[in-house]
Amino acid sequence: MMRAGLAAVGMAALAWACTGAPEPLPPPTIVGVEPSTLPVNAKDEDVTVRFDARYSVAVDYGAEKVDARMGSGRIWMDEKEATVSRFDPAGVAIVTVPRGLGAGAHAVRLQLDDGREAVAEGALTLRPPGQEVTEPPLTEDGGILILTDAGPIYSDFDGGVDTTDGGQQVDAGPGPDVPMREGDITGFSFDEIEGTRVSRTSFAITVRAQGPRAGHFQGSVELSASRGTVSPTKIGPCDVGVCNANVVLTAPAGNVHITAMDSFGVTGDSNTFRLEPSP
Structure with missing residues (x-):
């Protein structure tokens, strides 16, 4: 803990x-x-x-x-x-x-x-037993149109208005190559870390970006542990908002969780799990 x-x-x-x-x-x-x-x-x-x-x-x-x-x-x-x-x-x-x-x-x-x-x-x-804390389901684009979804958008039409005027142009939002800005990522979630883990023994984690441009996130995140140390302290680059890595926790026996943080200071915590000493 x-x-x-x-x-x-x-x-x-x-x-x-x-x-x-x-x-x-x-x-x-x-x-x-x-x-x-x-x-x-x-x-x-x-x-x-x-x-x-x-x-x-x-x-x-x-x-x-x-x-x-x-x-x-x-x-x-x-x-x-x-x-x-x-x-x-x-x-x-x-x-x-x-x-x-x-x-x-x-x-x-x-x-x-x-x-x-x-x-x-x-x-x-x-x-209650068996009920886990779940995050809302992630949508890849978070509600913002991605240019690759339907090809390049030249113009949209009003539907009922003379189409020769081209209608009102639709803003497709920033594409995946546009640098991330503050507010594009609003948090991070971890896939459930199940069971008991052993100090100084590696195990896999998956960290997922959340926010309007979660699917565009290709950066790195820094890791820290609520007790002891975690190695590596930085993982990435992520792929379409998902960061996979093997980590090692070094801490006395007890309950612990891991925190991820990006360059803007946006954070997210894993579930709390048990850590036992290495044999």
């Missing part, structure tokens, strides 16, 4: 002198849950809960000491408490999804050890 690098503590903290009274602290906020969609529990799955929180800081000017009271926290999904394997007060908690949650959307509740709470309704969705 995702193990993004933990950011350094950057949240604002409230401070007061040892003789002063503390001001009330605001409740924390859940920023997101990664991944936000998983299959209904057939085995233990980990998710990363990201949050923002402020903490009190006591300052003893006489002793020249600062006491940062950050502590830890607990997390529930609906009414079931999740097992916390890692809790960083800076804003990241890694937890195991409780068994027994049914299919559908579930609330995620965070409670800091000082009692402050945050709830994100519907932050985690569990899909």
Whole structure:
């Protein structure tokens, strides 16, 4: 599962002198849950809960000491408490999804050890067994006429208007040789990576461009992994919007997914799959 690098503590903290009274602290906020969609529990799955929180800081000017009271926290999904394997007060908690949650959307509740709470309704969705997350079907031209579809277009006719005027000329859109512009590609999808993969052992992936000119995409994409490293880090050129490659993931055992990104910063993620250590 995702193990993004933990950011350094950057949240604002409230401070007061040892003789002063503390001001009330605001409740924390859940920023997101990664991944936000998983299959209904057939085995233990980990998710990363990201949050923002402020903490009190006591300052003893006489002793020249600062006491940062950050502590830890607990997390529930609906009414079931999740097992916390890692809790960083800076804003990241890694937890195991409780068994027994049914299919559908579930609330995620965070409670800091000082009692402050945050709830994100519907932050985690569990899909029924056998139901996969699917992307909408790709059409090669995405709705834009490609010149090679029907030969060169000279003019179109209005149908009912005197045809001697040639009608209104039809714009066939950019052809496959026209350079890609921002907005031509709107995302990337991966063919399902099925089963368990082994660290340091190659396996095949297929990445598909999406967008109005998906069928014209012949560029390269950069690859990154949610945990560890992926090699090669760049694949391509793609053929009519499809990139095929063999990759190697190097990471500890656990859940992982791969992200593809083009030169314009457009991205897409694979499904989450299990990675086991090499023998």
